[in-house]
Amino acid sequence: MDGWIQVILYFALLLVCAKPLGLYIAKVMDGEQTWLTPILGWLEKLTYRLIGTKPEQEQSWKSYAVSILLFNLIGALVVYGIQRLQGVLPINPSQLASISPDSSLNTAISFATNTNWQGYGGESTMSTLTQMFALGVQNFLSAATGIAVLVALIRGLRGKETTKLGNAWADLTRSVLYVLLPLSILLSIALVSQGVVQTFNDPAKAQLVQATTDSDGNSVTQQTIPLGPVASQVAIKQLGTNGGGYYNTNSAHPIENPTPLSNLLQCLAILLIPAALCITFGQMVKDRRQGWALLAAMTFLLAAFTIPTIFAEQSGNPAFTHAGLSSTANWEGKEARFGIASSALWATATTAASNGSVNSMHDSYTPLGGLMPMILMQLGEVVFGGVGSGLYGMLIFAIMAVFVSGLMVGRTPEYLGKKIEPFEMKMASLVILIPCCLVLLATAISLVVGAGQSSMSNPGAHGFSQLLYNYSSMGNNNGSAFAGFSANVPFHNLLGGVVMWLSRFWLIIPVLAIAGSLGRKKLVPSSSGTLPTHTPLFIGLLCSVVLIVGALTFIPALALGPIVEHLQMGGTR
Template identity: 45%
Template sequence: MDVLQIAVVIGLLLLIVKPLGTYIYHVFSNEPNKTDRIFHPVEKFIFWLTGLKNRSEMSWKRYALSLLLTNAVLTVIGFTILRIQKWLPLNPNGIDNMGTTLSFNTIISFMTNTNLQHYSGETGLSYFSQMIVIMMMMFTSAATGIVVAIAFIRGITKKGGTLGNFFTDFVKAHTRLLIPLAIVVTLVLVGLKVPQTLDSTIQAQTITGETQQIAIGPVASLESIKHLGTNGGGFFGVNSSHPFENPNPLTNVIEILSMWAIPASLTYTFGRFAKNQKQGWIVFSVMSILFVAFLSLVYISESNGNPVLNSVGADVSQGSMEGKETRFGIAQSALFTTVTTSATTGSVNNMHDTLTPLGGLVPMSLMMLNVVFGGDGVGLVNMLMYAILAVFLAGLMVGRTPEFLGRKIEPHDMKLIAIAILAHPLIILGPTAISFLTNLGSGAITNPGFHGISQVLYEYTSSAANNGSGFEGLADNTPFWNIMTGVVMFLGRYVSIIALLGVAGSLSHKKWVPETIGTFRTDNKLFAGVLLGTVILIGALTFLPVLVLGPIAEYLTLG
């Protein structure tokens, strides 16, 4: 039954990939299509209102600069609102202003599509902040990731040296993709009893006669973009394990598909831009192989139960249910855990800190690889980065200048890719070591031994991968952790974006090289194997030693 549940959800995703991927292609191909009659008047008004009359094609540097400046302006606005939310409207529960370092962490977190939360949403934010800051950034950060992917795809598939216009792409990502999908998902969730209201907390009387305040709010609208935008920040502190955010197995499946749909469908969009659909399916297949392997590991680990409870003879017939909701069980919890960390969403319907050692290894490993579907846009770009690396390595082995989609890969391109690849482990492992060497960092660790190492490692891995989930045993709402993770989230987002836009800009200027009998094809099973091997090899060489110190050592000790 568990396997059938998982298979049905995966089957539903496969039905979504082609039509949604085709639609995304039509949105960003800049070719006339039927949707123009609906959306063009709205976009025309937005461009008039913002003064964006000249929307010419941009070089990669101008595209990147426009992206960074737009994100910076939104960050300043959001930070200001969090610091003065006490005096702003829609605050029926009288929530105070957010502290300085926590505001810094929160605003960086949501602008980078990480949504790491060192606060509890229902007590830390007013309705105004939830809607104007958090939801606004859930849309804009997701749109940023999507347009980066589109710009990168254009750079490696078209001629001309330009990547499109950032502002045109950014608006279209909202008007034609995220907002319409969010409206549909919101209405479905409301129909399934997810709250959507601006009323203050509900006062209820418990069976013992005590008075209880039950938090509510505009939950459904936040839930929709939270998952569609691979954001993950919950309206409530316990995220999608809260019955108001995720009341039943049906809403659980909807949330899984929502956060999985766009990252998966972008592989099909890539194939359409490349005018070779096999290219897209190869990328999708490699992502899927890795996904199924990790899903199998976490499902089997959690189904076998907690080794400690097993050793004392406790009943583990239902598996390791510690930290999980009975309404979801092992299958839906394992699937949610795998999807949320492969799609770098960060939403959780169970406590990752209570996963078995090998179960906890899975979300950490997925975030370390950061290419198994990934967040909206950036996951595809990261996998294409590995594809270019795989072509380069294959070219070196046969003594031929490597080519990818008809463009020669040269040392300049590989230097930028090396920066993106090396930055990821550096901003995970460096801060992890610093945190153990300082009292300010180590004082937040609530578990001794190997699990304490996993807590810290997970926090920085989640931050660097712009995921946002956490091993919640870490006492992380301190100035040290707010600032450290804020810096890691910032670097994890923008270093790779700038480097990979640079690669796209470089490749877009190169002449197309005709395919010959000696060309290493990138649309067949052989390349899928090479790409899969490259991802696993780089990931193992980079992160296996630290994983041995954390979850693997914990497993060996308990086992």
């Protein structure tokens, strides 16, 4: 019961916070004055002067796309370079070596694409400098990229016969300065108050109260506790829907997420900006109901997946009581301080958003409990999704939904007064199909060449679930994992790198193309034949399209993994 109260509290807080933040972001992205302008305005102007641009210099969709791609390419190359040189660079208190080429490439793409898939263990691989200056920077920039592309799409939707989608450099700058940085500073300090560390000290060395022995039988009397600027990184990891943890076990680690309150704040931060951007969208197209409709669809879908996940984990594993335990509740891989409901809620929130941070080990979830996060990723990361990217994905589904309903009544479909024509539908199909193809093809290729099987750490159907989960995660830029899978091998590092890159930038290009095409169209006044897109009917239609596309694509694969495993587990009763 207490668990459910926490879930209700979470949803209430999320919806309450979304509105003011969303309206604020709309002002920021339209270049209006806000209460932060007097404090940060000089920095914004200085940035424009240093880079030689003016926010009034608007770009066409092609020019906007080139800017975004170049900017992200530079980011990926720099992250690659820093990892390769880590061993000789400063601020490396644990004296960690440089990282292999394939792992560096995978991580560079992972952080540039907002996936934040981690093939490595943070505390034992990445120096403080790499964490802060390579990965931390990308946490901001990849999120800013998502907001920029979203805002360009909105400008296309609301534009009247224009080719201008705004200035990419200004959009990136404003997202970081006025949205991501202030929120991150506030959240960091709140997290430190709960015990998340923020220091440049060397790792702490503790004398163990009771000595223990390692697997070779040697006596161990000391515990080394790596420290670092963790809070600042964790704050943006959640707010930017990045998800890359400072430590290997991410927000399950008691220093990365020490208390139930830090857990609530982090879990809220995961969905905060994606939820707020729905309101931003409604405000920017001057019809707030449109934003609320999308937010309602997302909230409904998230709740529909969260509730069964909590039930599955609470009812747990029937084998537990046979082995002499007091209950079947699935505590394996979960932290005592959070409890089962908060862990399961996080699992669905982090996979609904393309966040991918975890506060429990998804690999040890019950088959159905693990199935829900997997489907949420496979739906294309549009249920909240990544910062910016979730909403532009959902808008593509909205276009798909008006198209489907247009087919049913035989009218040219319209969305927000813009006619949806073959070009938009071709691009929308690409956005929806590319991640599906990437996930299924990468899974299939891994199996055919044997690299899939050799990385599985669990036998039977669960092994296949691990593989499918991990490519679902990379192919939708999520970043969470069934972490027993040995992903840090050259094959998966390289294939995963390709998958993550394509699923990010092959979507951004068609999305911007749609923005450009819609912007050039004139607005048609709505008539009695226009399908209103803010009604419960449309919300239901939108949810159905999202679910049907996902289900048709993935149920056959899911049947081989979690569904079979569920039947096997039931059979042991």
